[in-house]
Amino acid sequence: MKNFNLRDFGAGIWERSNRYQRIAIVLLVITLAALLPFAGASFLATPVAAYDAVLVYPVAIFVLMSLGLNIVVGKSGMLDLGYVAFFAIGAYTNGLLSMHTGLNTWEIMPIGIGAAMFAGVLLGIPTLRLRGDYLAIVTLGFGEIIRIVALNVSWTNGPNGISGIQMPPPILGKEFALDDQKLFFWVVLVMILLTIWMIRRLTVRRPGRAWEAIRQDEDAAELMGVPTLKYKIWSFTLGAAIGGAAGVLYAAKNLFISPEMFTLNVSILILACVVFGGIGNIWGVILGGAILGYLPDRIRFISDARLLVFGLVLVVVMNFRPDGLLPRKKREKAIVKKGVNA
Amino acid sequence: MFTVFIDQFWQLTISGIALGFIYVLIALGYTMVYGVLRMINFANSEIFMWGTFGAIVASRDLFGYDQTSEPAHGAKLALVLFVQLFASMAFAGITAVVVEFVAYRRLRAKGTNRLATLISAIGMSMVLSEVMRLLTASRPVGSPRILEKVILVEVWGAQIRLDTLITIVAAGAIFIILERFVKLSRMGKAIRAVSMNEDAAKLMGINLNRVITTTFLVGGLATGAAGFFYITVYEYTKFNIGFTMGLAAFTAAVIGGIGNIRGAFFGGVSLGLAEVYASAILGTQWKSVTIFIVLVLVLLFKPSGLFGEAVTQTRA
Numbered sequence: 001m002k003n004f005n006l007r008d009f010g011a012g013i014w015e016r017s018n019r020y021q022r023i024a025i026v027l028l029v030i031t032l033a034a035l036l037p038f039a040g041a042s043f044l045a046t047p048v049a050a051y052d053a054v055l056v057y058p059v060a061i062f063v064l065m066s067l068g069l070n071i072v073v074g075k076s077g078m079l080d081l082g083y084v085a086f087f088a089i090g091a092y093t094n095g096l097l098s099m100h101t102g103l104n105t106w107e108i109m110p111i112g113i114g115a116a117m118f119a120g121v122l123l124g125i126p127t128l129r130l131r132g133d134y135l136a137i138v139t140l141g142f143g144e145i146i147r148i149v150a151l152n153v154s155w156t157n158g159p160n161g162i163s164g165i166q167m168p169p170p171i172l173g174k175e176f177a178l179d180d181q182k183l184f185f186w187v188v189l190v191m192i193l194l195t196i197w198m199i200r201r202l203t204v205r206r207p208g209r210a211w212e213a214i215r216q217d218e219d220a221a222e223l224m225g226v227p228t229l230k231y232k233i234w235s236f237t238l239g240a241a242i243g244g245a246a247g248v249l250y251a252a253k254n255l256f257i258s259p260e261m262f263t264l265n266v267s268i269l270i271l272a273c274v275v276f277g278g279i280g281n282i283w284g285v286i287l288g289g290a291i292l293g294y295l296p297d298r299i300r301f302i303s304d305a306r307l308l309v310f311g312l313v314l315v316v317v318m319n320f321r322p323d324g325l326l327p328r329k330k331r332e333k334a335i336v337k338k339g340v341n342a
Numbered sequence: 343m344f345t346v347f348i349d350q351f352w353q354l355t356i357s358g359i360a361l362g363f364i365y366v367l368i369a370l371g372y373t374m375v376y377g378v379l380r381m382i383n384f385a386n387s388e389i390f391m392w393g394t395f396g397a398i399v400a401s402r403d404l405f406g407y408d409q410t411s412e413p414a415h416g417a418k419l420a421l422v423l424f425v426q427l428f429a430s431m432a433f434a435g436i437t438a439v440v441v442e443f444v445a446y447r448r449l450r451a452k453g454t455n456r457l458a459t460l461i462s463a464i465g466m467s468m469v470l471s472e473v474m475r476l477l478t479a480s481r482p483v484g485s486p487r488i489l490e491k492v493i494l495v496e497v498w499g500a501q502i503r504l505d506t507l508i509t510i511v512a513a514g515a516i517f518i519i520l521e522r523f524v525k526l527s528r529m530g531k532a533i534r535a536v537s538m539n540e541d542a543a544k545l546m547g548i549n550l551n552r553v554i555t556t557t558f559l560v561g562g563l564a565t566g567a568a569g570f571f572y573i574t575v576y577e578y579t580k581f582n583i584g585f586t587m588g589l590a591a592f593t594a595a596v597i598g599g600i601g602n603i604r605g606a607f608f609g610g611v612s613l614g615l616a617e618v619y620a621s622a623i624l625g626t627q628w629k630s631v632t633i634f635i636v637l638v639l640v641l642l643f644k645p646s647g648l649f650g651e652a653v654t655q656t657r658a
Contacts, residue, residue: 079457081464126642133382133460134641137592141634144589152627264585268468275461308472314465319448322458 007281007326033189037182046297052181054297056253060188061246062293066273066285067195068242073271074280074328075199075208076235077215078128079136081267082143085123086116086240088262090247092150095162095257105168105252109245116244120237128232143267151259161258168252184253191249195242196282202238211235215280265307272310276317278324287326347622352500354618360506360575362614363513367568368591369598369606370520371438371561377537377601378557381456384463385441387588388470389434389562393569394579395474396433397426398485404429407486414488422488423508423574430570431563438562441466442555450554467584474581482580485573509571516567520560521603533557537601586630590617593637599647608648 017025040051065087072080093112097103103111127138150156167176174183202208210231213221222228251257269292277288296306317324347354368390375383383389401407405422407414414422445466449459489508493501524530532553535543544550572587573579594613598605613636620632640647 073457077457079460126638130641130645133456134596134645136384136460137382137589138638138641141589141630141637144585145631145634148627148631268464271461271464279457305472305476307468308476311465311468311472315445315462315469318458318462318465319445322449322452 007278007283010283030189030193034186037185044298046294049297050179050181052185054294056181056184056188057250058293058297059290060185060192060293061250061253062270062273063286063289064188064192064195064249065243065246065270066277066289067192067199067282068239068246069270070274070280070282070285071199071211071235071242072239073274074285075203075215076211076232078232078236079133080139080236080239081136081264081271082139082141082146083239083243083270084262084264084266085139085143085146086119086243087247087250087266088143088146088150088259089116089119090244090249091251091257091262092156092162092247093244094248094251095165096156098166098251099162099164104166105248109248112248113241113244116240116247117237120240121233124233124236128229128236140264140267143262143264147259147262150262156259159259161256161261163256165251165255165257167255178255181253184249188249191245192286196286199282207231207234268307269310272314275324276313278326278328280328281324281326284324284326284328288324344623347619350499350622352498354622355615356500356502356506358615358618359611360509360571360614361618362594362611363510363517364568364571364575364587364610365591365594365614366517366607366610367513367564367571368587369595369610370517370603371565371568372592372595373598373600373603373606374524374533374557374561374564376595377603378533378540378554379446379450381459381463382592383441383558383561384460385445385467385470386438386561386565387584387591388467388474389437389441389584390565390569390572390587390591391474391579391581391584392437392470393430393434393566394573394583395483395569396430396566397570397573398483398579399433400426400429401486401488407488409484409486411486413490415490419489426488426573427512427567427570430573431566434566434569435559435562437470438558438565439555441470442558446554447551471581471584478581480581482578485577485579487577489574505574509575513567513571516564517607520564523560524603529553529556533560589630589637590633593633593640596637597640597647599649602647602649605647605649 014022014025037052037055045051046054065083068086069080069083072078072083090112093115094105094108097108097111098105123139123142127135130138151159156162168184168187170176171183171187176183203211210221210226210228213224213226214228214231218228254261270289273288273292274285275288276292277286278284292310321327368386371386371389372383375381375386401422404425407422413419441463445462446459449462489505491503491505493503494507495502524533532543532548533556535546535548536550536553536557540550543553568591569579572583590613591610594609595606596609597613598607598609613633616636617629617633621629624632
């Protein structure tokens, strides 16, 4: 462990490569990821659920949400325990709009993202002034409130949920189908790539540096002239936007949503993905989301004790590797000029 | 909408105070730990939940009561209730010490960031609630009726039942004992010293680990006692009751000013009343929403709580 470090190894390859080699690496990784749905017959096969459906949800959507939550928890160091709220808002936007209007999934997407961002700002402005553990409790409550509201008001159909959500319209002449979810996986993959791209761009620029400063020492950041509240709200809202997008996709994939899908456990699970993989490091977070999303379907025999195992994993990983499986570099350089052309 | 509230005002007030006293004891668990560690003990809600099971284990397995048995009377009643209270406090106290040992101690020694500690505590609270879920097969567990719920007196149309009276008197007594313990005892002095200045306390020869363990133990005992009163009044528990009760009690602690023991008392009672009144006016399904809104409003306008404790910024 001391001599070999997977993150440094990967970063080393990347830093030694020239521009063309880097493009080749990126294309190779994207191709491998895009070919994943065809690997269903190999050792990756899931015994009970359909393999390509598992790849969409939980795996890909968990990865997407982990990336979003990582902006809030990993990049700017604010503990958000109610991330499921934004996921639910996205999903319900899709459900309600597709029930009452003729809009299709892609037209609903920006509205869903907007609704989640609006909720993020609304919750963020009063609460982001608070310190970490207070924020955690308030967001925890917020996540539950959204669920309770969805359960108790009449326009969401209460506990019965919303069924009959429209299937997304065909892309490039290819139809979406329930029994073949490869296309859906590729759509989520594109969302993940866009998110990674966005986070990488932001990280090396002003917002990213502001978040890093806030995470390390908020008071010092404020004294150095970083408008901390503004950038905290930005981070919170961006995370909310990605959660909302994941919610819209989830509703379109599942075609049915009900309040019991949006419990506290989802927030905790996504947080577990982020922490388990390596808080703050995009690749670690992706690894965490993929492993924790995939594992329960691969090993069904522990699925009843799944949350127990997660709890234990959280305690053990935090105690022995407080920075996760693939931790971020000990000292992230503030400006890495070379890393910009990623 | 308001008719229920007006008709039953005094009845609601009585049950609100009883509920409030339960909150006070759980809030003590949060406030004590916060005082020394400057950290919210996320597992406290599950410590409470384990405490409720302690009471059931005592009455069911120790005394052999089940759902069909007759309520106890006289000396037997006092004995069973006392053992139940003791079992609840023991369950919760031991759980709290285990939580400190497993989730906090190692990370505290390492001096890692607060986030890691917080997540480790969340993991511990998941473990506690999941273990109980698997043990009880996700089912609610009813408690045998030990205490006959006789109506003692009726004031202004409000019935004061025996269980409510016991809750208010005994919870109040436990609160006063703990408050005196922190104020007067040698250990209490050490706890207060650590919460004022950890480094200075260490230099004065205070054994930090022992103080922190004791704090968790005392907080756990209070939380466990709350579990016993919860069982006496509601006669039912489930692996997931900790969440709502914990959120409410935490809100109570914040209202009174977290880290402030007397504040927890007023916070708990006022939140208990607010919750019962809001349920009567809006309906019980909006109970948690009301609690949450109260919490956000307090944090917005008086983040230090009604009885003071600066909490908006991290202190060194």
